[in-house]
Amino acid sequence: MKYLTTGNEACGEGAIRAGCRFYAGYPITPQNELTAYMSKRMPEVGGVFIQSESELSAVNMVFGAAVAGARSMTSSSSPGISLKQEGISYIAAAELPAVIVNVMRGGPGLGNIAPGQADYFQAVKGGGHGDYRLIVLAPASVQEMFEFTFKAFSLAEKYRTPVMILTDGMIGQMMEPLEFDDAIKPVPAVPKPWVLDGAKGRPSRSIKSLLLKDGELEAHNIHLQKKFSSIEKKEVELELYKVKGADRIIVAYGLMGRIGRECVDTLRSKGIKAGLVRPLTLWPFPYKEIRKIASGKAKFLVVEMSAGQMVEDVRLAVQDDKRVRFYGRMGGGVPEEKEIVARVKQL
Template sequence: MTMTLMKGNEALALAAIRGGCTHFFGYPITPQNEIPEFLARELPKIGGVFIQAESEIGAVNMLYGAAAVGCRVMTSSSSPGLALMQEGISLLAAAEMPCVIVNVMRGGPGIGGIQPSQADYFQMTRGGGNGDYRVPALAPATVQESVSMMVQAFEMADCYRTPVFIVSDGMLGQMMEPVEFDNIELKEPPEKEWKLTGHGNVRKPKTIKTLMLDPARLEARNFELQEKFQKIAAAECSWEEYLIDDAVLVFTAYGSTARIARNAVDQLREEGFAAGLIRPRTLWPFPDKPFQQLASRCQTVLCVEMSCGQMVDDVRLAVNGKLPVAFYGRCGGMIPSPEELVAKAKNIMKGGRQ
């Protein structure tokens, strides 16, 4: 096992290459620039291509073209850049083009700031693009998990013919942690019989398109897509549980906030409070199950986010009224400290206001 110290962003970039990515199209934005910079340096060495696009709109449409001819392709950006890509993401989902899109989230709304944030949960799980579509969203919490999820994202993308989001943030992207790349085993990618190659004068021309002027056909097409989304939802939910069996209060948080919540759980346990943590690893599909299965000892779920409360909606849907769901959030690039979370949890456990 060879451990090396890497920034989350660089680890994502190297993992993309290990995951078979050959093409990258993107536009500079803080705090994700280490990803394009790494790939601009490394992709040409493996015969791949790095193009700095004229905008995120250009980038996402280049992604569409490259995916349509069957290569493993990705882009990365940060919150406002993702907002600019939404039209293209809706198209990628509708045309079922496999690709990976990384969001290293920063504070919003508007131009906002450049410090870590999780205020794009809605953007990542609901989308801002038009129409009924879903995009699988993987949320790593460590640099090592950034690596494994990046590889998983490419495989999911090909398996389900879908764009896949990696939901990172400024903290996870900028921090360095030990990481190793030794255990990456790539599955054989599926045959992409749908890809465009030119008909070679031996078959009828193929078309990749999403325009359907006949409402009945478009509805049928929508139902087909929904069936796929349901299949993904049934198979791909993922989460981590930490000390929840006897927990009276269960934190829930994803990504870098989950690291802080875990610290808070440890501190509370040291002081004799039975706290635990559910960490969703997929944001869509959202893992309802661990919330539905919480033991009767659990009295409150405390959702912590670097936002004003977005994932908490999904937590409430999962809990479905069976338990009170409290919320604690910091935003704009402010990062909660474990002490803040400990104080909030104690306040709740003593019957304080939720």
């Protein structure tokens, strides 16, 4: 079936189709379409929708639903995601699967409701307290909002870890065709021998992140890091567009990746050998893949709707700062094609 819908609603439907049966959220623009969609869809599929009193409460309701074994999700936009960081750290520490959607807007502070990408550091470097990582997926279209959200539930359960969909207000609110098989099957059930559902015929269990015994917390951290390291090895995804033979490469994700693709076509039509690297997973980040591309002489332009955040990871990958340049706009400004093309020419 083909539908014309918004990114936010496609995200909601992707979650429902993946088997998400618990959603809690709090109103904030530009993600309100998702909350409204879940309020309508959850009862239709026998799931739970709660409009919570705060983002703090929403993410902790998701914690509880995950403890009880449900596929659960919450969503918000930048200021609200800051509030959820406490819960995200607890979810990661307790090794619970959950999906968190951040439809980013301009910041810092209350900012504005225009699209932004300035929460990259918060999403991929930690955000909450303690040593943990979030798997971060960056969709660039309505179709990808559906597909990446669907996949997020699979990753969350496979690794028992929170997964974030990191997108922005433009991807969230724009309308595009969405196509998927109506008979699509949910993410296959995985055994959850840790769920708390009443200790019937088994020893009682507890889920906790307070580990006070000597060496216990260090051992837990080592265990978590092994898991994160396994995710880094197996789950990196990126899109390469006309990278072969390119000597000028745009690196951009989400909305900027989409605009970057158009820039590549424009530059190629003018005889400039441009290409695009679009990370689909922001964590784990495609360091190795970009390093390989950088083994030639190509120069890189990183484009973001921020003051320059992902550019730090691209520099780590390229390991030659002279070949990495940045162009970004902040506070709701969206770099336009002609601005990007001009900067690629200057490389």
